[in-house]
Every structure is written in C-alpha cells, then in structure tokens.
Amino acid sequence: MTQVIRNSAELREKVAGWKRSGMLVGVVPTMGALHEGHMSLVAQARAQSDRVIVTIFVNPMQFNNPDDLTKYPRNEAKDVALLDQAGVDVLFAPGVEEVYPTGFATTVSITGVSEPMEGAHRPGHFDGVATVVSKLFGMTQAGRAFFGEKDWQQLQVVRRLVDDLNIPVKIIGCPTIREEDGLAMSSRNVRxxxxxxxxxxxxxxxxxxxxxxxxxxxxxxxxxxxxxxxxxxxxxxxxxxxxxxxxxxxxxxxxxxxxxxxxxxxxxxxxxxxxxxxx
Structure with a gap:
C-alpha cells in the first residue's frame, strides 16, 4: 500500500533505510491530477528502480498567472488510489510551508535553454521549476527521476540543472502519452x-x-x-x-x-x- 508522507525529514529517513539495503530509488515529480501519462512514468520508474516515490506538489513558484494556479485541478484521494494500484511505495505530498518555509530566500535560475518559448511567455516559470525540482531531488535523494517528453523544454531545463549543479540523479525522459485521437494527455484537458x-x-x-x-x-x-x-x-x-x-x-x-x-x-x-x- 502506498504510504503518504508530508514531512521531508520522515521521507529522508525512509529513503536512507532503502539505500542502506542497496536499493535504487526512483522519483516521478508531478503536480497531481494524475492521468495515464503520469502513470506511464510510474511504470518506467517501477521497471528501472527498486523503490518508487511519486511527489505531488502544486508549485506556486512556477505559475506566473495566479488564476491558473487557482484553477489547477486537484484530487489527492483519486491520485492515491491510482498510485496504490500501480504499486508506488511512497507518495510525498508536502504542503507549501514544508517546501518554502518562512524565510525561504533561494531561487535557482537557468539561462540559455530556459529563455525562448515557455521562458519568453511565462516569466519566472522555469526559475520556479528549477527551484522546486532542486528541492525535490534533495528531499527524496532519488537516484533516477522520470519526466515526460510532452514538456520538452522543461526536460531540457532539468537536464541542464542536474549537469551544472552536479546533482547525483539520472534524468530519464519518457515518451508523450496521447489519447486515441492524438491529443497529448494533460491535467488541464479536463477544463x-x-x-x-x-x-x-x-x-x-x-x-x-x-x-x-x-x-x-x-x-x-x-x-x-x-x-x-x-x-x-x-x-x-x-x-x-x-x-x-x-x-x-x-x-x-x-x-x-x-x-x-x-x-x-x-x-x-x-x-x-x-x-x-x-x-
């Protein structure tokens, strides 16, 4: 059964035990409202890891439009049921105060690959992505992380982040999952x-x-x-x-x-x- 953890200290203690047993830990970072695209990442993580963590955190730092943040779909109970069925070991679902505690003052910023397209139209978006991904890697201590190719630019930003900061995690890109009519699966499609x-x-x-x-x-x-x-x-x-x-x-x-x-x-x-x- 999938264990829900909301505290990073508790998560790190569990991961440390796994690692002492020689286990490889995989992580799938998400913002929840899980669909088949997310679950394909989970399947890849299960195939390539001994233990799997899925994170759910709707990151306010990466939304340049407050209305979009408010409207972002959330259904943790449904997400937990899907993860449990898929055999995920841990759902890490921290609150905002756990990720960005009082006094938090650090931002990770990446130039070059982050600047065109999404970067040009969503100022600050990739700073938010890079910052929260850095934190999630530190909190989970995973050895592999699985991201969908649908967010291609984000995938390249994360690769650059890991290379530049020598973060010991292997980034694995996974193919976009589509509906039968070709639409790329997205949590926003329900709107x-x-x-x-x-x-x-x-x-x-x-x-x-x-x-x-x-x-x-x-x-x-x-x-x-x-x-x-x-x-x-x-x-x-x-x-x-x-x-x-x-x-x-x-x-x-x-x-x-x-x-x-x-x-x-x-x-x-x-x-x-x-x-x-x-x-």
Whole structure:
C-alpha cells in the first residue's frame, strides 16, 4: 500500500533505510491530477528502480498567472488510489510551508535553454521549476527521476540543472502519452469544453503536417506560417509560439538541418495547451 508522507525529514529517513539495503530509488515529480501519462512514468520508474516515490506538489513558484494556479485541478484521494494500484511505495505530498518555509530566500535560475518559448511567455516559470525540482531531488535523494517528453523544454531545463549543479540523479525522459485521437494527455484537458475537446486533437495533427514539410526540406518560416494559419482556422484563438528548435540547447533553426523538435503553445478557450514532436 502506498504510504503518504508530508514531512521531508520522515521521507529522508525512509529513503536512507532503502539505500542502506542497496536499493535504487526512483522519483516521478508531478503536480497531481494524475492521468495515464503520469502513470506511464510510474511504470518506467517501477521497471528501472527498486523503490518508487511519486511527489505531488502544486508549485506556486512556477505559475506566473495566479488564476491558473487557482484553477489547477486537484484530487489527492483519486491520485492515491491510482498510485496504490500501480504499486508506488511512497507518495510525498508536502504542503507549501514544508517546501518554502518562512524565510525561504533561494531561487535557482537557468539561462540559455530556459529563455525562448515557455521562458519568453511565462516569466519566472522555469526559475520556479528549477527551484522546486532542486528541492525535490534533495528531499527524496532519488537516484533516477522520470519526466515526460510532452514538456520538452522543461526536460531540457532539468537536464541542464542536474549537469551544472552536479546533482547525483539520472534524468530519464519518457515518451508523450496521447489519447486515441492524438491529443497529448494533460491535467488541464479536463477544463476543455466538449466543443474544445473536439478541436484540441488538431494541435497534434497540424504539428505532424508541419513536420512532414520540414523533413521534405521546407524552410521553417514557410512551414510555421502555414501551421500557424491552420491553428487559427481550426479554432485556436492565440498561438503563443510555434518554433523549430534544436534538440540540444533549443536553438531556433531556419530549417530541419539537424536533430530538431517542433514545439507549440496555443490557447483554446481559457485553456493553454502545449505539445511537441520530433522532426
């Protein structure tokens, strides 16, 4: 049965016991509202670790929009049931005061890979991500951490963080899990209206069309202009960014002349959706 721990000292004591027995500890950091995408990360963690911790913490530092923080879905009872069924050893669900106690004054900031796309449109977001991930790694003392490729830029930020600060944890990226119609699974999908849910899968399909053009030699400027128009025609009312970027370093590219990723963020009603695919 999954044990729920909310205190970092208690968690570290448990992890220390596991490690004394020679066990490899894996962690899956989440903000809760768990779905099949999260559970695929849990499955990877179970396959590659002796003990698995899932963390649930809706991190206020990474929300630049207070309304988005308020609306973020939360259902811990349902999450615990899913984790218990999946054989997770510990759910670490600290309160805000446990993660950011009175007097907390440290922020972890990463330049370069964090600056375009999400970084440009959500000021301070990746500082919040880097800070809380650093804390969660310290609290859990895990040897492996599992992140979804759906948040591709976040995955690269976490890799940079671990490399730069010599944090002894191996970062493992796991494939995006999609609904049958292609929509990338996300906790925010539950906020889509029935009509918006019919439109949302177009995000993946339009990315696929643009990627096909890029693989055929099209310039990014041409392929992305066509794709942006397709998003608006499909019913997305604002495309925040749509970029072709290098896999390593997320440098914006004029064409797919090296391993690349196509990344998008767009609004559908009052829900902001993101996705990415390899080119």
């Amino acid at each position: 889509l209206t029935a009509q918006e849910r019919q439109i949302a899968p177009q995000m993946h399909h339009i990315l696929q069309q643009a990627a096909t053009q890029l693989r055929g030699g099209a310039l990014a400027s041409d392929a992305l202009t066509s794709a942006r128009a397709a998003f608006l025609a499909a019913g997305f009312h604002d495309v925040e960014y749509l970029e072709l970027a290098s896999v390593e370093g997320l440098r914006l590219l004029p064409a797919a002349n090296e391993p690349a990723r196509l990344l998008v963020a767009a609004w559908l009603g009052d829900v902001r959706l993101i996705d990415n695919i390899a080119v």
